[in-house]
Amino acid sequence: MNFPDAFIDFLNKEGVDPKVYSVETPRYFIWNTLYPLETDTIEKEFPGVLKLEPPYDYIIGIDLSSLVAVETLDINPNDKVLDLCCAPGNNGFFVGVGTKLSVIASKLGDSGIGSVTGVDISLSRLNNCRSIMKRMKVNKARVYCTDGTTFDKLAPDELPNIFEPFQKKRKTKLQKSDDPTLFHESYIFKRRANISCNSLYDKVLVDAECTHDGSLRHILKSCVEFNQWDNFLKRIQDQAALEGLYDLQYRLLENGYKLLKPDGVLVYSTCSLTQSQNENIIRKFLRATPNAVLEDINTFLPSKVQPGKVTLPKCIRFDPLCSGISGFFIARLRKLK
Numbered sequence: 001m002n003f004p005d006a007f008i009d010f011l012n013k014e015g016v017d018p019k020v021y022s023v024e025t026p027r028y029f030i031w032n033t034l035y036p037l038e039t040d041t042i043e044k045e046f047p048g049v050l051k052l053e054p055p056y057d058y059i060i061g062i063d064l065s066s067l068v069a070v071e072t073l074d075i076n077p078n079d080k081v082l083d084l085c086c087a088p089g090n091n092g093f094f095v096g097v098g099t100k101l102s103v104i105a106s107k108l109g110d111s112g113i114g115s116v117t118g119v120d121i122s123l124s125r126l127n128n129c130r131s132i133m134k135r136m137k138v139n140k141a142r143v144y145c146t147d148g149t150t151f152d153k154l155a156p157d158e159l160p161n162i163f164e165p166f167q168k169k170r171k172t173k174l175q176k177s178d179d180p181t182l183f184h185e186s187y188i189f190k191r192r193a194n195i196s197c198n199s200l201y202d203k204v205l206v207d208a209e210c211t212h213d214g215s216l217r218h219i220l221k222s223c224v225e226f227n228q229w230d231n232f233l234k235r236i237q238d239q240a241a242l243e244g245l246y247d248l249q250y251r252l253l254e255n256g257y258k259l260l261k262p263d264g265v266l267v268y269s270t271c272s273l274t275q276s277q278n279e280n281i282i283r284k285f286l287r288a289t290p291n292a293v294l295e296d297i298n299t300f301l302p303s304k305v306q307p308g309k310v311t312l313p314k315c316i317r318f319d320p321l322c323s324g325i326s327g328f329f330i331a332r333l334r335k336l337k
């Protein structure tokens, strides 16, 4: 494959083998398990045609690595979860691309007092996020359009464990929020206008902004197929911009940790294969934060998906060459009491 020299230099500097971009990765699909599918199979109707039984409009494509990042949070129904960079891009693959926020919301289920709070700085990406939330009929989620490095809203103390099926909603008078950063609330949030919010979060996901070099789809579709290298190359060639990105990643991690309750779990992830945006950020953070410890990641992985090399024990790097899925890094931190 012919890549621009600047991209090859970038990969060499970070010890990434350009062969990763020749791996063909499978696609995974999710749906909100509160609304079971009529069938759990997708049939091959006749050559070239797949058939899905209804209801199918909330089936969403996602990378396995994204699912593992959410699994690493060990969500339970009473968790108050913060997703500090929650919005997806829109690469229009099949029926859309899933967000970790929608998987988190689906995992919270309907039986507990938990909820998920999403934050993202990009309005257009939040619109993608909102349409996925709607399609997946997400119940207990709210999303803010603001800077995750300074976000300071605490978690709702509790949301009632009443499952109100999305389909059966009655018309109710909704109170308009006086918070200009509040972008979208799910049905159950809107119904409970006066929820007190004084809790730190049990779980925090910092799925940080990054160079996306591990995302094979991003590199192969946007950059190679549509020849849109310009923005990508500008970013990786400009050392000051890269330093700014590392600083952003660090500050997102710092703020997420600040909002995490003692004994809580924070997962830091990126879809970059580099050391600079992963191990180096975590190392620096651990040096500066004595009550943060790295924990093992014991999430179930299909046998064919072998994690690649990391230079910081306990973290996981999916390397397309040995994992067979898109490039991704995950670290799990606990805040000691």
Ligand SMILES: C[S@@+](CC[C@H](N)C(=O)[O-])C[C@H]1O[C@@H](n2cnc3c(N)ncnc32)[C@H](O)[C@@H]1O
Pocket: 066, 084, 085, 086, 087, 088, 089, 098, 099, 100, 101, 119, 120, 121, 122, 125, 146, 147, 148, 149, 207, 208, 209, 210, 248, 271
């Ligand atoms: C890797 S993407 C997130 C993907 C998303 N978690 C998902 O599962 O689809 C990183 C996100 O960080 C957002 N971002 C960049 N700077 C930010 C900031 N200062 N505060 C909050 N979000 C930011 C970007 O807009 C982008 O949506």
